[in-house]
Amino acid sequence: MIRTAVTILRKDLAIELRTKESVPAMALFSVTVFVLFHFGLDRDTLDGELASGVLWVTLLLATVIAVSRLFAAEREQGGIEGLLLAPIDRTSLFLAKAAALFLYLLLLELVAVPAFGLLLLGPGLGGALPELVLILLLADVGLAAVGALVAALAAETRARELVVPLLLLPLLVPLLIAGASATEPLLRVAQEAEDLGRWLVLLSLYDLVFVLLSVAVFDFLLED
Protein backbone atom coordinates (compact mmCIF):
# COMPACT_ATOMS: atom_id res chain seq x y z
CA MET A 1 0.00 0.00 0.00
CA ILE A 2 2.81 2.42 0.89
CA ARG A 3 4.65 1.61 -2.34
CA THR A 4 1.50 2.31 -4.36
CA ALA A 5 0.94 5.55 -2.45
CA VAL A 6 4.50 6.64 -3.25
CA THR A 7 3.93 5.83 -6.94
CA ILE A 8 0.79 7.99 -7.03
CA LEU A 9 2.47 10.76 -5.03
CA ARG A 10 5.47 10.86 -7.38
CA LYS A 11 3.10 11.13 -10.33
CA ASP A 12 1.20 14.00 -8.65
CA LEU A 13 4.40 15.87 -7.84
CA ALA A 14 5.71 15.40 -11.38
CA ILE A 15 2.47 16.87 -12.78
CA GLU A 16 2.55 19.77 -10.29
CA LEU A 17 6.18 20.52 -11.15
CA ARG A 18 5.25 20.74 -14.83
CA THR A 19 1.92 22.51 -14.64
CA LYS A 20 2.58 24.64 -11.52
CA GLU A 21 -1.16 24.83 -10.98
CA SER A 22 -1.49 24.58 -7.21
CA VAL A 23 1.48 25.79 -5.14
CA PRO A 24 2.20 29.04 -7.03
CA ALA A 25 -1.52 29.89 -7.00
CA MET A 26 -1.73 29.25 -3.25
CA ALA A 27 1.37 31.34 -2.53
CA LEU A 28 0.27 34.22 -4.74
CA PHE A 29 -3.21 34.13 -3.21
CA SER A 30 -1.76 34.34 0.33
CA VAL A 31 0.51 37.27 -0.45
CA THR A 32 -2.38 39.06 -2.17
CA VAL A 33 -4.62 38.54 0.87
CA PHE A 34 -1.91 39.90 3.18
CA VAL A 35 -1.65 43.01 0.99
CA LEU A 36 -5.45 43.36 1.06
CA PHE A 37 -5.46 43.11 4.88
CA HIS A 38 -2.62 45.63 5.02
CA PHE A 39 -4.74 48.20 3.21
CA GLY A 40 -8.16 47.00 4.37
CA LEU A 41 -7.30 47.26 8.06
CA ASP A 42 -5.32 50.42 7.42
CA ARG A 43 -2.65 49.12 9.75
CA ASP A 44 1.06 48.85 9.06
CA THR A 45 1.51 46.12 11.61
CA LEU A 46 -0.58 43.56 13.47
CA ASP A 47 0.05 41.56 16.57
CA GLY A 48 -1.62 39.12 18.95
CA GLU A 49 -5.12 37.82 18.17
CA LEU A 50 -5.60 39.87 15.04
CA ALA A 51 -2.27 38.79 13.54
CA SER A 52 -2.95 35.16 14.37
CA GLY A 53 -6.46 35.30 12.90
CA VAL A 54 -5.27 36.92 9.68
CA LEU A 55 -2.50 34.34 9.25
CA TRP A 56 -4.72 31.32 9.86
CA VAL A 57 -7.72 32.45 7.82
CA THR A 58 -5.40 33.21 4.91
CA LEU A 59 -3.73 29.80 5.15
CA LEU A 60 -7.08 27.99 5.29
CA LEU A 61 -8.45 29.89 2.30
CA ALA A 62 -5.28 29.11 0.34
CA THR A 63 -5.83 25.45 1.24
CA VAL A 64 -9.20 25.58 -0.54
CA ILE A 65 -7.34 26.28 -3.80
CA ALA A 66 -5.15 23.18 -3.41
CA VAL A 67 -8.08 20.98 -2.36
CA SER A 68 -10.09 22.10 -5.40
CA ARG A 69 -7.19 21.07 -7.66
CA LEU A 70 -6.16 17.90 -5.81
CA PHE A 71 -8.13 15.53 -8.06
CA ALA A 72 -7.98 17.72 -11.18
CA ALA A 73 -5.68 15.42 -13.15
CA GLU A 74 -7.67 12.35 -12.12
CA ARG A 75 -10.94 14.01 -13.06
CA GLU A 76 -9.95 15.74 -16.28
CA GLN A 77 -7.60 13.12 -17.69
CA GLY A 78 -9.33 9.91 -16.70
CA GLY A 79 -6.74 9.11 -14.06
CA ILE A 80 -9.32 8.05 -11.53
CA GLU A 81 -10.53 5.24 -13.81
CA GLY A 82 -6.94 4.19 -14.38
CA LEU A 83 -6.59 3.88 -10.61
CA LEU A 84 -9.91 2.10 -10.15
CA LEU A 85 -8.93 -0.46 -12.79
CA ALA A 86 -5.70 -1.32 -10.97
CA PRO A 87 -5.63 -4.09 -8.35
CA ILE A 88 -4.57 -1.72 -5.57
CA ASP A 89 -5.74 -0.89 -2.06
CA ARG A 90 -7.64 2.37 -2.56
CA THR A 91 -6.44 3.69 0.77
CA SER A 92 -3.14 4.23 -1.01
CA LEU A 93 -4.86 6.92 -3.11
CA PHE A 94 -5.92 8.71 0.08
CA LEU A 95 -2.40 8.49 1.50
CA ALA A 96 -0.91 9.85 -1.74
CA LYS A 97 -3.35 12.73 -2.02
CA ALA A 98 -2.98 13.66 1.66
CA ALA A 99 0.82 13.52 1.35
CA ALA A 100 0.73 15.71 -1.77
CA LEU A 101 -1.48 18.26 0.00
CA PHE A 102 0.80 18.18 3.06
CA LEU A 103 3.81 18.98 0.86
CA TYR A 104 1.93 21.77 -0.94
CA LEU A 105 1.04 23.29 2.44
CA LEU A 106 4.66 23.17 3.58
CA LEU A 107 5.72 24.96 0.41
CA LEU A 108 2.92 27.49 0.84
CA GLU A 109 4.01 28.23 4.40
CA LEU A 110 7.64 28.66 3.32
CA VAL A 111 6.40 31.63 1.27
CA ALA A 112 3.37 32.81 3.23
CA VAL A 113 4.85 32.99 6.74
CA PRO A 114 7.87 35.15 5.78
CA ALA A 115 5.58 37.29 3.60
CA PHE A 116 3.23 37.71 6.56
CA GLY A 117 6.20 38.70 8.72
CA LEU A 118 7.34 41.29 6.21
CA LEU A 119 3.97 42.75 5.24
CA LEU A 120 1.92 42.67 8.42
CA LEU A 121 3.58 41.37 11.52
CA GLY A 122 4.67 43.95 14.11
CA PRO A 123 6.74 41.84 16.48
CA GLY A 124 9.36 39.62 14.92
CA LEU A 125 8.88 35.88 15.29
CA GLY A 126 12.25 35.67 16.98
CA GLY A 127 12.52 32.76 19.34
CA ALA A 128 8.92 31.68 18.72
CA LEU A 129 9.72 30.12 15.34
CA PRO A 130 10.21 26.53 16.57
CA GLU A 131 6.81 26.61 18.30
CA LEU A 132 5.15 28.10 15.22
CA VAL A 133 6.69 25.41 13.01
CA LEU A 134 5.38 22.71 15.35
CA ILE A 135 1.87 24.21 15.31
CA LEU A 136 1.90 24.50 11.52
CA LEU A 137 3.13 20.93 11.05
CA LEU A 138 0.39 19.55 13.30
CA ALA A 139 -2.22 21.66 11.55
CA ASP A 140 -0.95 20.57 8.12
CA VAL A 141 -1.53 16.90 8.98
CA GLY A 142 -5.19 17.65 9.78
CA LEU A 143 -5.59 19.92 6.76
CA ALA A 144 -4.12 17.23 4.51
CA ALA A 145 -6.41 14.50 5.86
CA VAL A 146 -9.61 16.56 5.70
CA GLY A 147 -8.57 18.14 2.38
CA ALA A 148 -7.98 14.79 0.68
CA LEU A 149 -11.30 13.49 1.98
CA VAL A 150 -13.26 16.54 0.79
CA ALA A 151 -11.42 16.57 -2.55
CA ALA A 152 -12.46 12.95 -3.18
CA LEU A 153 -16.06 13.72 -2.15
CA ALA A 154 -16.23 16.70 -4.48
CA ALA A 155 -14.33 15.13 -7.38
CA GLU A 156 -17.37 13.65 -9.06
CA THR A 157 -19.81 16.47 -8.28
CA ARG A 158 -20.73 19.07 -10.87
CA ALA A 159 -20.46 22.10 -8.61
CA ARG A 160 -17.17 21.11 -6.98
CA GLU A 161 -15.95 24.74 -6.85
CA LEU A 162 -18.85 25.34 -4.46
CA VAL A 163 -18.79 21.99 -2.73
CA VAL A 164 -15.13 22.19 -1.67
CA PRO A 165 -15.33 25.42 0.39
CA LEU A 166 -18.82 24.62 1.69
CA LEU A 167 -17.71 21.24 3.02
CA LEU A 168 -14.12 22.01 3.88
CA LEU A 169 -14.30 25.28 5.79
CA PRO A 170 -16.84 24.17 8.45
CA LEU A 171 -14.78 21.01 9.04
CA LEU A 172 -11.73 23.19 9.61
CA VAL A 173 -13.28 25.35 12.36
CA PRO A 174 -11.82 23.28 15.27
CA LEU A 175 -8.43 23.35 13.58
CA LEU A 176 -8.69 27.11 13.08
CA ILE A 177 -9.57 27.66 16.74
CA ALA A 178 -6.71 25.50 18.00
CA GLY A 179 -4.18 26.84 15.49
CA ALA A 180 -5.06 30.51 15.99
CA SER A 181 -5.21 30.16 19.79
CA ALA A 182 -1.85 28.39 19.91
CA THR A 183 -0.25 30.99 17.62
CA GLU A 184 -1.67 34.11 19.28
CA PRO A 185 0.78 34.25 22.24
CA LEU A 186 3.68 33.84 19.82
CA LEU A 187 2.63 36.95 17.90
CA ARG A 188 2.20 39.31 20.86
CA VAL A 189 4.47 42.33 21.12
CA ALA A 190 5.55 41.18 24.55
CA GLN A 191 5.96 37.43 24.24
CA GLU A 192 5.31 35.64 27.48
CA ALA A 193 5.75 32.07 28.43
CA GLU A 194 2.46 30.38 27.59
CA ASP A 195 1.38 26.80 27.87
CA LEU A 196 0.64 25.67 24.31
CA GLY A 197 0.09 22.12 25.49
CA ARG A 198 -3.71 21.97 25.40
CA TRP A 199 -3.87 23.45 21.88
CA LEU A 200 -1.23 21.07 20.59
CA VAL A 201 -3.19 18.18 22.13
CA LEU A 202 -6.36 19.44 20.43
CA LEU A 203 -4.56 19.67 17.08
CA SER A 204 -3.15 16.17 17.55
CA LEU A 205 -6.60 14.79 18.39
CA TYR A 206 -8.07 16.50 15.34
CA ASP A 207 -5.35 14.93 13.18
CA LEU A 208 -5.94 11.50 14.65
CA VAL A 209 -9.72 11.62 14.25
CA PHE A 210 -9.65 12.81 10.64
CA VAL A 211 -6.84 10.53 9.51
CA LEU A 212 -8.69 7.51 10.93
CA LEU A 213 -12.06 8.68 9.59
CA SER A 214 -10.62 9.31 6.13
CA VAL A 215 -8.91 5.93 5.97
CA ALA A 216 -12.17 4.28 7.06
CA VAL A 217 -14.46 5.95 4.53
CA PHE A 218 -12.22 6.75 1.56
CA ASP A 219 -12.79 3.40 -0.13
CA PHE A 220 -16.56 3.97 -0.12
CA LEU A 221 -16.21 7.40 -1.71
CA LEU A 222 -14.66 5.81 -4.77
CA GLU A 223 -17.36 3.18 -5.15
CA ASP A 224 -19.73 3.51 -8.08
Add this chain to the structure above:
Amino acid sequence: MAGTEPALELDGLERRYGERVALTDVSLRLDPGQTLAVFGSNGAGKTTLLRVLATLLRPHAGEARVLGSALPEEAWRVRGQIGYLGHEPLLYRDLSGRENLAYHARLHGAPRERVAELLAEVGMERRADGRVRDLSRGMVQRLAAARALLHDPPVLLLDEPRANLDPAGAELLEPLIGRGSGRTRVLVTHAVEAGLAEADVALGLRGGRQAFARAAGEVTALQARELYGQ
Protein backbone atom coordinates in the same frame (compact mmCIF):
# COMPACT_ATOMS: atom_id res chain seq x y z
CA MET B 1 -14.30 -25.93 -24.88
CA ALA B 2 -17.03 -27.94 -23.19
CA GLY B 3 -16.24 -28.48 -19.53
CA THR B 4 -13.85 -25.54 -19.22
CA GLU B 5 -14.74 -22.65 -16.95
CA PRO B 6 -16.15 -19.82 -19.03
CA ALA B 7 -14.07 -16.64 -19.30
CA LEU B 8 -17.24 -14.63 -19.12
CA GLU B 9 -20.65 -15.60 -17.84
CA LEU B 10 -23.63 -13.25 -17.62
CA ASP B 11 -27.03 -14.23 -16.33
CA GLY B 12 -29.85 -11.68 -16.28
CA LEU B 13 -27.39 -8.80 -15.89
CA GLU B 14 -28.99 -5.45 -15.17
CA ARG B 15 -27.59 -1.98 -14.61
CA ARG B 16 -29.51 1.27 -14.04
CA TYR B 17 -28.57 4.94 -13.85
CA GLY B 18 -31.05 6.24 -11.31
CA GLU B 19 -34.45 5.28 -12.70
CA ARG B 20 -33.17 4.72 -16.23
CA VAL B 21 -32.42 1.12 -17.13
CA ALA B 22 -29.21 1.05 -19.17
CA LEU B 23 -28.87 -2.69 -19.42
CA THR B 24 -31.33 -5.44 -18.56
CA ASP B 25 -31.60 -9.20 -18.75
CA VAL B 26 -28.34 -9.81 -20.59
CA SER B 27 -27.25 -13.44 -20.50
CA LEU B 28 -24.40 -15.14 -22.34
CA ARG B 29 -21.33 -17.30 -21.99
CA LEU B 30 -17.91 -16.85 -23.55
CA ASP B 31 -15.14 -19.42 -23.42
CA PRO B 32 -11.48 -18.55 -22.87
CA GLY B 33 -9.76 -17.23 -26.00
CA GLN B 34 -13.05 -16.39 -27.69
CA THR B 35 -14.19 -13.00 -28.94
CA LEU B 36 -17.55 -11.45 -28.15
CA ALA B 37 -18.63 -8.71 -30.54
CA VAL B 38 -21.17 -6.28 -29.10
CA PHE B 39 -23.40 -4.33 -31.49
CA GLY B 40 -26.00 -1.68 -30.88
CA SER B 41 -26.79 1.96 -31.62
CA ASN B 42 -25.69 4.82 -29.41
CA GLY B 43 -27.17 4.45 -25.91
CA ALA B 44 -27.93 0.76 -26.40
CA GLY B 45 -25.84 -0.20 -23.35
CA LYS B 46 -22.60 -1.36 -24.98
CA THR B 47 -20.26 0.88 -23.00
CA THR B 48 -22.24 0.23 -19.81
CA LEU B 49 -21.69 -3.50 -20.31
CA LEU B 50 -17.95 -2.97 -20.75
CA ARG B 51 -17.78 -0.78 -17.66
CA VAL B 52 -19.61 -3.36 -15.57
CA LEU B 53 -17.17 -6.04 -16.74
CA ALA B 54 -14.27 -3.67 -16.02
CA THR B 55 -15.55 -3.33 -12.40
CA LEU B 56 -16.08 0.42 -12.90
CA LEU B 57 -19.85 -0.01 -12.45
CA ARG B 58 -21.67 -2.40 -10.14
CA PRO B 59 -24.36 -4.63 -11.58
CA HIS B 60 -27.77 -3.96 -10.00
CA ALA B 61 -29.30 -7.36 -10.70
CA GLY B 62 -28.35 -10.67 -12.21
CA GLU B 63 -24.96 -12.31 -12.17
CA ALA B 64 -21.69 -11.50 -13.85
CA ARG B 65 -18.56 -13.64 -13.62
CA VAL B 66 -15.21 -12.89 -15.19
CA LEU B 67 -12.75 -15.81 -15.20
CA GLY B 68 -14.88 -17.40 -12.51
CA SER B 69 -14.84 -14.35 -10.19
CA ALA B 70 -18.22 -12.87 -9.32
CA LEU B 71 -18.89 -9.15 -9.69
CA PRO B 72 -18.92 -7.04 -7.65
CA GLU B 73 -17.87 -9.29 -4.74
CA GLU B 74 -14.55 -10.34 -6.27
CA ALA B 75 -13.89 -7.19 -8.28
CA TRP B 76 -10.40 -6.86 -6.80
CA ARG B 77 -9.47 -10.23 -8.32
CA VAL B 78 -10.92 -9.34 -11.72
CA ARG B 79 -9.02 -6.02 -11.91
CA GLY B 80 -5.65 -7.68 -12.31
CA GLN B 81 -6.92 -9.84 -15.15
CA ILE B 82 -8.58 -7.38 -17.48
CA GLY B 83 -7.19 -4.86 -19.90
CA TYR B 84 -9.59 -1.99 -20.59
CA LEU B 85 -9.34 0.14 -23.69
CA GLY B 86 -12.29 2.51 -23.66
CA HIS B 87 -13.18 5.90 -25.11
CA GLU B 88 -10.69 7.70 -22.87
CA PRO B 89 -7.00 6.79 -23.07
CA LEU B 90 -6.58 7.06 -19.26
CA LEU B 91 -3.22 8.75 -19.75
CA TYR B 92 -2.02 11.93 -18.05
CA ARG B 93 -1.49 14.60 -20.69
CA ASP B 94 1.30 16.32 -18.77
CA LEU B 95 3.39 13.16 -18.47
CA SER B 96 5.24 11.48 -21.30
CA GLY B 97 4.06 8.22 -22.79
CA ARG B 98 6.93 6.39 -21.09
CA GLU B 99 6.14 7.98 -17.70
CA ASN B 100 2.47 7.07 -18.07
CA LEU B 101 3.25 3.46 -18.87
CA ALA B 102 5.82 3.19 -16.07
CA TYR B 103 3.23 4.58 -13.65
CA HIS B 104 0.53 2.10 -14.72
CA ALA B 105 3.07 -0.73 -14.72
CA ARG B 106 3.87 0.01 -11.07
CA LEU B 107 0.16 0.13 -10.19
CA HIS B 108 -0.35 -3.26 -11.81
CA GLY B 109 2.87 -4.77 -10.49
CA ALA B 110 4.12 -5.34 -14.04
CA PRO B 111 7.89 -5.58 -14.64
CA ARG B 112 9.61 -2.36 -15.73
CA GLU B 113 11.00 -3.99 -18.91
CA ARG B 114 7.45 -4.45 -20.11
CA VAL B 115 7.21 -0.69 -20.74
CA ALA B 116 10.04 -0.60 -23.30
CA GLU B 117 8.83 -3.84 -24.81
CA LEU B 118 5.30 -2.51 -25.39
CA LEU B 119 6.49 0.89 -26.60
CA ALA B 120 8.43 -0.95 -29.29
CA GLU B 121 5.48 -3.17 -30.15
CA VAL B 122 3.10 -0.24 -30.63
CA GLY B 123 5.74 1.70 -32.59
CA MET B 124 6.04 4.55 -30.08
CA GLU B 125 9.69 4.25 -28.96
CA ARG B 126 10.78 7.46 -30.67
CA ARG B 127 7.86 9.54 -29.37
CA ALA B 128 7.71 7.99 -25.92
CA ASP B 129 9.44 10.86 -24.13
CA GLY B 130 7.22 13.66 -25.39
CA ARG B 131 4.22 14.81 -23.38
CA VAL B 132 1.01 13.00 -24.25
CA ARG B 133 -0.73 16.34 -24.90
CA ASP B 134 1.60 16.90 -27.89
CA LEU B 135 0.78 13.58 -29.57
CA SER B 136 -1.79 12.89 -32.28
CA ARG B 137 -4.95 10.99 -31.35
CA GLY B 138 -3.70 7.93 -33.18
CA MET B 139 -0.47 7.92 -31.19
CA VAL B 140 -2.40 8.38 -27.95
CA GLN B 141 -4.56 5.40 -28.91
CA ARG B 142 -1.45 3.27 -29.44
CA LEU B 143 -0.18 4.27 -26.00
CA ALA B 144 -3.59 3.54 -24.50
CA ALA B 145 -3.46 0.05 -25.99
CA ALA B 146 0.02 -0.42 -24.50
CA ARG B 147 -1.36 0.72 -21.13
CA ALA B 148 -4.15 -1.84 -21.30
CA LEU B 149 -1.66 -4.63 -22.03
CA LEU B 150 1.04 -3.84 -19.46
CA HIS B 151 0.00 -6.59 -17.05
CA ASP B 152 -0.56 -9.10 -19.86
CA PRO B 153 -4.26 -9.53 -19.07
CA PRO B 154 -6.04 -12.68 -20.27
CA VAL B 155 -9.24 -10.67 -20.91
CA LEU B 156 -9.44 -7.53 -23.05
CA LEU B 157 -12.39 -5.13 -22.96
CA LEU B 158 -12.23 -3.06 -26.12
CA ASP B 159 -14.50 -0.15 -27.00
CA GLU B 160 -13.93 0.81 -30.64
CA PRO B 161 -10.20 0.08 -30.23
CA ARG B 162 -9.28 1.00 -33.79
CA ALA B 163 -10.82 4.46 -33.57
CA ASN B 164 -8.31 7.19 -34.51
CA LEU B 165 -5.80 4.66 -35.84
CA ASP B 166 -4.39 4.90 -39.33
CA PRO B 167 -3.97 1.62 -41.27
CA ALA B 168 -0.34 1.30 -40.14
CA GLY B 169 -1.33 1.81 -36.50
CA ALA B 170 -4.18 -0.68 -36.78
CA GLU B 171 -1.78 -3.22 -38.30
CA LEU B 172 0.71 -2.71 -35.47
CA LEU B 173 -1.94 -3.29 -32.82
CA GLU B 174 -3.52 -6.29 -34.51
CA PRO B 175 -1.22 -8.95 -32.97
CA LEU B 176 -1.65 -7.31 -29.57
CA ILE B 177 -5.39 -6.75 -29.36
CA GLY B 178 -6.69 -8.60 -32.39
CA ARG B 179 -8.02 -12.12 -32.64
CA GLY B 180 -4.49 -13.47 -32.98
CA SER B 181 -3.59 -12.22 -29.48
CA GLY B 182 -5.11 -15.39 -28.04
CA ARG B 183 -6.87 -13.38 -25.34
CA THR B 184 -10.53 -13.46 -24.48
CA ARG B 185 -11.96 -10.28 -25.97
CA VAL B 186 -15.13 -8.27 -25.59
CA LEU B 187 -15.22 -5.98 -28.58
CA VAL B 188 -17.66 -3.10 -28.90
CA THR B 189 -17.83 -2.01 -32.50
CA HIS B 190 -20.06 -0.39 -35.08
CA ALA B 191 -18.20 -2.10 -37.94
CA VAL B 192 -20.76 -4.89 -38.37
CA GLU B 193 -19.09 -7.07 -41.02
CA ALA B 194 -15.59 -6.79 -39.53
CA GLY B 195 -16.94 -7.39 -36.03
CA LEU B 196 -18.85 -10.51 -37.04
CA ALA B 197 -15.83 -11.81 -38.95
CA GLU B 198 -13.58 -11.71 -35.90
CA ALA B 199 -16.14 -12.81 -33.32
CA ASP B 200 -17.12 -16.20 -31.94
CA VAL B 201 -20.20 -14.88 -30.18
CA ALA B 202 -22.28 -11.85 -31.15
CA LEU B 203 -24.39 -9.81 -28.75
CA GLY B 204 -26.93 -7.33 -30.08
CA LEU B 205 -28.31 -4.68 -27.74
CA ARG B 206 -31.36 -2.52 -28.34
CA GLY B 207 -32.34 0.02 -25.70
CA GLY B 208 -30.40 -1.91 -23.06
CA ARG B 209 -32.14 -5.19 -23.89
CA GLN B 210 -30.58 -8.21 -25.47
CA ALA B 211 -31.78 -8.47 -29.09
CA PHE B 212 -29.64 -11.55 -29.74
CA ALA B 213 -26.76 -13.43 -28.15
CA ARG B 214 -25.56 -16.39 -30.15
CA ALA B 215 -22.71 -17.78 -32.21
CA ALA B 216 -21.44 -15.09 -34.58
CA GLY B 217 -21.81 -17.47 -37.50
CA GLU B 218 -25.56 -17.58 -36.87
CA VAL B 219 -25.96 -13.80 -37.04
CA THR B 220 -26.18 -12.10 -40.41
CA ALA B 221 -24.87 -8.62 -41.09
CA LEU B 222 -28.45 -7.61 -41.90
CA GLN B 223 -29.66 -8.67 -38.46
CA ALA B 224 -26.86 -6.70 -36.82
CA ARG B 225 -27.53 -3.64 -38.97
CA GLU B 226 -31.18 -3.67 -37.95
CA LEU B 227 -30.00 -2.65 -34.48
CA TYR B 228 -28.89 0.62 -36.02
CA GLY B 229 -32.19 1.14 -37.81
CA GLN B 230 -30.61 0.35 -41.19
